[in-house]
Amino acid sequence: MEKFIPNGLQFSDSALNHFSLMLEENSDMNAIRIGVKKAGCSGYEYFFEFADKQSEADEVINTGSCKFFIDQNSFKFLKGSMVDYAEEGFNKGIKFHNPNAKSVCGCGESFNIDNNQEASNISLKKKIKILPHEEYCPEGITFEINNEETILEACLRNGIRIEHACEMSCACTTCHVIVENGFNALDEATEEEEDLLDKAWGLEANSRLSCQVYPKDELTVIRIPKYTLNQVSEEH
Numbered sequence: 001m002e003k004f005i006p007n008g009l010q011f012s013d014s015a016l017n018h019f020s021l022m023l024e025e026n027s028d029m030n031a032i033r034i035g036v037k038k039a040g041c042s043g044y045e046y047f048f049e050f051a052d053k054q055s056e057a058d059e060v061i062n063t064g065s066c067k068f069f070i071d072q073n074s075f076k077f078l079k080g081s082m083v084d085y086a087e088e089g090f091n092k093g094i095k096f097h098n099p100n101a102k103s104v105c106g107c108g109e110s111f112n113i114d115n116n117q118e119a120s121n122i123s124l125k126k127k128i129k130i131l132p133h134e135e136y137c138p139e140g141i142t143f144e145i146n147n148e149e150t151i152l153e154a155c156l157r158n159g160i161r162i163e164h165a166c167e168m169s170c171a172c173t174t175c176h177v178i179v180e181n182g183f184n185a186l187d188e189a190t191e192e193e194e195d196l197l198d199k200a201w202g203l204e205a206n207s208r209l210s211c212q213v214y215p216k217d218e219l220t221v222i223r224i225p226k227y228t229l230n231q232v233s234e235e236h
């Protein structure tokens, strides 16, 4: 029997069994995050990962046995898909039957979509949401970002004065932010950025230097750490 979630995704029983088993084996996680990122030989690629908390921009699908988080941008590409789990000979894994995919590459892991659909997604103005921060924006704020702007440039234009001691030349860590939503869509960090991030206060798996990052998703959610490296050294 298949589970149907209106306007969302369908999951085969074998897929739900598979995800339930994965969650049982990782009991500190309470959901699976499913998403789509730009990559692969055909344009877009599916990804799965464990999740322990929901982001503000997530759609949530609860089938009873499993909970899934899907960010809004990915959801547009996945809507109406059938998620299945198949074991064929040596091959086993999750398979997507996605009505939005115009073509699928031979390995089945990446796909392309209709140009018109892509254009309508691209033409949507991207936004950044800054979560509340005592010093910079106690209430939090959401604003639009231009295509050619980094997170830091958009923040400064909107009055969020994130520190930028090296004037955005990737030579300090004071513009460190944590990308709560939209992290997987970002271009990978350069070696230079990675090295600097290692020194950042409050480093997390989804940390980035805001002067080096161009958001890709419709909504990117940012948390500004409590301290910068400069503040920490001034106080000690």
Ligand code: FES
Binding pocket: 163, 164, 165, 166, 167, 168, 169, 170, 171, 172, 173, 174, 175, 209, 210, 211, 212
């Ligand atoms: S402002 Fe110095 S690294 Fe971003």
